[in-house]
Amino acid sequence: MKKFKTLITVVAILTSLSSMAEGRDYISIVGSSTVYPFATVVAERFGKSTDFKTPKIESTGTGGGMKLFCKGIDVNTADITNASRRIKQSEFEMCQKNGVKDIVEVLIGYDGIVVANDIKSHKFALTRKDLFLALAKEIPTAVVGELVANPNKKWSDVRKDLPDVKIEVLGPPPTSGTRDAFVELAMEGGCKKFDWIKETKKSNKAKYKSICHTIREDGAYIEAGENDNLIIQKLKKNPDALGIFGFSFLDQNSDLVKGASIDGGFPEFETIADGSYPVSRPLFFYVKKAHVGKIPGMAEFLHEFTSKKAMGEEGYLTDKGLIPLDEGKFNAIQGAVKDLKSLSL
16 A cells, blocks of 8 residues: 555656646746845846746745745746745655655855844944843843743833834744744844843753744734835834844845944944854755756756856845855855755755
8 A cells, every 4th residue: 555655656746747848938936035136136137148938936935935845846836945044844844745855955145134224213233132122022030030021112121222212123924034033043142141041941942942032912023024125115114113134135225224233243244244243144045856857947047046157256146235155165055056966954
C-alpha cells in the first residue's frame, strides 16, 4: 500500500511537470514586500533584455509567500518566493510534505529595519529597550518576575527625555518577515536588558518568547498591511506617528521621512553593511528546483539576479538600497545557484 501511494505521488508530480511548459510561459514570484522592489527591478530588466516574458510578482508577505510556494510542484504554484528572513523549519517541512523536495536558497544581501517618522516631525533617539517598553503587550515592574499590561501611553512615559507624544506605531502584520525580524532583533533585544527575563530563556523558552515577542493590541501598534509605501503615506498625514519598514524604503523616500537612531546607530548603508546598526537582517529568495527547465526563463532569471551587475558591490540593486554581500559570500551564492544546490535544514 505504501509503495502504491508513493507511485501515485510520483505520477502526479511527473504529470504536473510535463504540463508546465504548456500551461505557463512566465515566471511566478510571491513573497516579501521588502524584497519586492529588488525583485521587480530585476524582473523588469530581465523582461526588456531577453526574449522571455517579464516575471509576475505578488507582494504577499514572507509568511504568505511560503504557504503559496510550498503548495506543491504544479503549474498553478509559485516558482520563487521572496523572504525577508530565512525559511522556518516548519515551512521547510510543509514544502517537503507537499512534494517540494528540492529548494535552492539564495541570499541576496542585507537590509536594516528602520523606525521612521515624518521628516519635519520629532527627532527620535531610541534604544531597543525603549521599543520593547513602548510596544510589548506586557512589561516588567520593579518587582522581579512581575509583569503588567503595558501602561505606557506616550513616548515620554517610556523615557522622560523622549518626545511627549502618543505612542502610535504603524507596522507590518504577523505574516510579514519584517515583523518577525523586528520582534526578534528589536523587541527581544530590549527585552533581554531585564536580567530576570533573560534568565527565563534557559528555564522556560516559551514564556521568554511570549514576553519578548508579543506586541500590544490596544491601538499603540497599528497593523498597516504589507505595503511599506502605504506606511510612508500615512506618516505624512500623521506626523506624530512612527513607522516600521525596510531601509530601502527610507533610502528611496529620504525627502519624506527620517530614521530614528537605535542604540546610538543610525540606519545608513555603511552601518548596516558593517553590522554596527543593531536592527539589520539578511534577505533571501527561494527557488523551486523542479520548475527550472520547465518554466521558460527560470535559469536565465536566476543568472540575472545573482550577477555582479545586479547584486554585486556596485550593482544596480545597491541603488535601490540593497546592502551587498562581501565577495566571499557573493561567490558562494553564485556557485550554489549555478549548481542548483538544494537546501537542507
